[in-house]
Amino acid sequence: MAIDLYFVTLSPPSRGVLMLAKHLNIAVNVKNLDVMKGEHMTPQYAKINPAKKVPAIVDQGFPVWESRAIMQYLCNKYAPNSPLYPKDIQKRAVVDSLLYFDTTYYQSLRDALPTDFQLTTYKSNLKLMDRLIGDKRYLSGDVLTIADISALASSTVLMFNDFQDVNDLPQLKAWYERLEKDTPCRSVLMAIKQLNLEVNIIETDPSKQETSTPEFLKLNPQHTIPTIVDDGFSLGESRAIIQYLVSKYAPNSGLYPTHDLKKRAHVDRLLYYDMSIAYAIRDAIFIKIFRGVEPHENAVKNFKNNFNVLNDFIGNNKYVAGNELTIADISYLATISSLAINDYKDLDEFPNVKNWFFRLQKELPYFNEVNGKVPELFKQMIAPKK
Numbered sequence: 001m002a003i004d005l006y007f008v009t010l011s012p013p014s015r016g017v018l019m020l021a022k023h024l025n026i027a028v029n030v031k032n033l034d035v036m037k038g039e040h041m042t043p044q045y046a047k048i049n050p051a052k053k054v055p056a057i058v059d060q061g062f063p064v065w066e067s068r069a070i071m072q073y074l075c076n077k078y079a080p081n082s083p084l085y086p087k088d089i090q091k092r093a094v095v096d097s098l099l100y101f102d103t104t105y106y107q108s109l110r111d112a113l114p115t116d117f118q119l120t121t122y123k124s125n126l127k128l129m130d131r132l133i134g135d136k137r138y139l140s141g142d143v144l145t146i147a148d149i150s151a152l153a154s155s156t157v158l159m160f161n162d163f164q165d166v167n168d169l170p171q172l173k174a175w176y177e178r179l180e181k182d183t184p185c186r187s188v189l190m191a192i193k194q195l196n197l198e199v200n201i202i203e204t205d206p207s208k209q210e211t212s213t214p215e216f217l218k219l220n221p222q223h224t225i226p227t228i229v230d231d232g233f234s235l236g237e238s239r240a241i242i243q244y245l246v247s248k249y250a251p252n253s254g255l256y257p258t259h260d261l262k263k264r265a266h267v268d269r270l271l272y273y274d275m276s277i278a279y280a281i282r283d284a285i286f287i288k289i290f291r292g293v294e295p296h297e298n299a300v301k302n303f304k305n306n307f308n309v310l311n312d313f314i315g316n317n318k319y320v321a322g323n324e325l326t327i328a329d330i331s332y333l334a335t336i337s338s339l340a341i342n343d344y345k346d347l348d349e350f351p352n353v354k355n356w357f358f359r360l361q362k363e364l365p366y367f368n369e370v371n372g373k374v375p376e377l378f379k380q381m382i383a384p385k386k
Helices: 012-023 043-048 067-078 089-104 116-133 146-161 170-182 187-195 214-219 238-249 261-291 297-314 327-342 351-363 367-371 374-385
Strands: 003-007 028-032 056-059 062-065 227-230 233-236
Touching: 003 012, 012 028, 012 067, 012 146, 043 056, 043 062, 056 067, 062 067, 062 261, 067 089, 067 146, 067 261, 089 116, 089 146, 089 233, 089 238, 116 170, 187 238, 187 327, 187 367, 214 227, 214 233, 227 238, 233 238, 238 261, 238 327, 261 297, 261 327, 297 351, 327 351, 327 367, 327 374, 351 367
Parallel strands: 003 028
Antiparallel strands: 003 056, 056 062, 227 233
16 A cells, blocks of 8 residues: 655655655655645644644554654665664664754755855855765765765755855765765753763863864764764764664663654654754744844744644643653753743743643653753853843
């Protein structure tokens, strides 16, 4: 029975899922949605994807949304032994970290008239991709993975500038051309506390360029935090880290249900959607406080839309993914705790999110230990601007 794929041709994530389906020889029934006519906003589609975005799939009655979660699900179910999404925990963690980086890849240019800061971020991301590829054939090594397929779909937006942006980035350009032919800090710490793992915390100050030293770049070429080193294995991207930690140290835990594909896919898509929540907070809240710029009306609308989806998603559930705590809750807690900058007033319109957030604050004994200093740190950051 073919999988229904809700698809928009101009959507890189849609094309990424379709390329993977083709690569795995999975039968798909492509359902083209006309977003100009609002076909993704209908009540019928909202039952499949409450975020009302594309792509989404329905596999024998089971809906999955968020393109990268879909790709993980398809590999887990239809090609569990494929190197596209390797079983080896460390190799899989590398792929996961690259998938999460792909979500940030072109975020900086989604506005019609990007600022100088956004253009700089965009160029930095391209340069980082160039370095990540290096002399390897693929992003994570010499074997094609879903990270390549996802990034390849994202990279097609470069065609709008005739790929001129990669002319001085030979590794990225060669990777794209080759695949075009082949086509074949806090969430982590809370997860560690939840798993009762021993950890050596190394405070790192990005403002002092401590994430740009040669030593740190060997651990994480993205020069971002958090980063972990586990028995010599280094990994960045917080969501990939918590997936890795639970997979290795608590493989049978309900925190990340590795043996139930549907439950796991549900957690994965929530982890990816958490990225949308983080960007919404940045664009609607932080831009005004830290840069003194009024947020664009679309950013404010996007913030409300994203939180409305999360509010509906939680509903009467005890946790984000249902009635059992998962790493999705831990990731969202870390993201939403940033709203301490406004004393959480921005949650007033979203009662389910607000109740869930403050309930888990009390329920998780390590919440204050990890997040308790956040409000005071924000006050210190804002004070010089007043």
